[in-house]
Amino acid sequence: MRAVVCRAFGPVEDLEVEDRPSPPCGPGSVRVAVRAAGVNFVDGLFVEGRYQIRPELPFVPGSEVAGTVAELGAGVEGLELGQRVLAGVWLGGYAEEVVVPASVVTGVPAALDDGQAATFAQSYLTGWFALRERARARAGQTLLVLGAGGGVGLAAVDTGHDLGLRVLAVASSPAKREAALAAGAEAALDPAAEDVKERAREFGGGGVDLVFDPVGGELAERGLRSLAEDGQLLVVGFASGIIPRLPANQVLLRNRRVTGVDWGAWAARNPVDNRRLLAEALAAVAAGRLHPVVPRTYPLEQAAAALADLAARRIVGKVALVP
Numbered sequence: 001m002r003a004v005v006c007r008a009f010g011p012v013e014d015l016e017v018e019d020r021p022s023p024p025c026g027p028g029s030v031r032v033a034v035r036a037a038g039v040n041f042v043d044g045l046f047v048e049g050r051y052q053i054r055p056e057l058p059f060v061p062g063s064e065v066a067g068t069v070a071e072l073g074a075g076v077e078g079l080e081l082g083q084r085v086l087a088g089v090w091l092g093g094y095a096e097e098v099v100v101p102a103s104v105v106t107g108v109p110a111a112l113d114d115g116q117a118a119t120f121a122q123s124y125l126t127g128w129f130a131l132r133e134r135a136r137a138r139a140g141q142t143l144l145v146l147g148a149g150g151g152v153g154l155a156a157v158d159t160g161h162d163l164g165l166r167v168l169a170v171a172s173s174p175a176k177r178e179a180a181l182a183a184g185a186e187a188a189l190d191p192a193a194e195d196v197k198e199r200a201r202e203f204g205g206g207g208v209d210l211v212f213d214p215v216g217g218e219l220a221e222r223g224l225r226s227l228a229e230d231g232q233l234l235v236v237g238f239a240s241g242i243i244p245r246l247p248a249n250q251v252l253l254r255n256r257r258v259t260g261v262d263w264g265a266w267a268a269r270n271p272v273d274n275r276r277l278l279a280e281a282l283a284a285v286a287a288g289r290l291h292p293v294v295p296r297t298y299p300l301e302q303a304a305a306a307l308a309d310l311a312a313r314r315i316v317g318k319v320a321l322v323p
Contacts, residue, residue: 035067154183172313
């Protein structure tokens with residue numbers, strides 16, 4: 001099988017496509033013929049050696065795939081050969097096939113194509129976990145989404161709209177703001193041209209109830225200052241590359257709260273609850289309540305270009321590799 005291989009930590013341009021032996025499919029495992037592999041910001045961090053965990057070299061990047069069941073190991077029930085599925089993998093997704101435990105394989109509703117399915121779980125479960133589990137969001141609340149034109153941000157806009165929140169999107173380009181409006185945002189603003197705090201206070205009648213922040217950097221403080229009384233800043237990630245140092249007095253003022261959102265670590269510790277979240281989110285897709293974007297696609301040979309475009313914020317929404 002062909003796979004994208006990282007042999008040394010460094011620039012994504014050093015990635016190579018190689019022929020590798022197909023892994024065996026043992027008891028309790030499933031072989032998935034990959035039809036699309038999700039490309040995420042964190043994949044580039046792994047390749048560059050900038051993630052807090054360094055995998056053993058060489059390795060195949062990629063943490064989420066979609067495809068069809070090609071082989072079932074002994075004892076696997078509830079899945080069928082040829083069935084369309086998605087799967088979460090620790091590493092190994094940038095390949096023509098993966099072998100994974102049956103517990104991480106889930107059927108795909110007809111409403112999702114392969115690219116949407118391969119780019120669904122990480123973005124939508126982050127938003128679902130942040131708003132439903134961590135924030136306990138309620139219909140009628142106001143939500144400010146930073147980085148709303150990226151994959152995670154768009155998923156948060158879509159999820160917030162589904163929960164009955166009024167959403168104000170912050171995105172850096174007209175195309176990204178247009179995408180956020182299409183996903184359900186009531187309004188969208190350009191952080192380079194408008195005052196985020198003032199617009200948020202106007203939108204929320206004195207401030208917003210929730211801020212979803214996957215960006216970090218200086219936008220994080222602007223988000224914090226945008227909160228209303230008892231408002232909550234959801235710290236999701238640092239796509240800007242800068243971990244902010246927030247002024248504690250702005251947390252103290254108006255009894256604001258700062259809440260961490262680490263879906264990946266939570267999912268690893270709580271696999272049963274995570275499968276429940278995934279089932280709920282996929283049911284919302286099947287019911288027509290959530291609308292994942294169709295990703296921009298690249299062949300395996302252009303994995304480096306896909307990662308570079310994602311890191312440079314040239315992408316609206318999501319990215320997938322298509323073997």
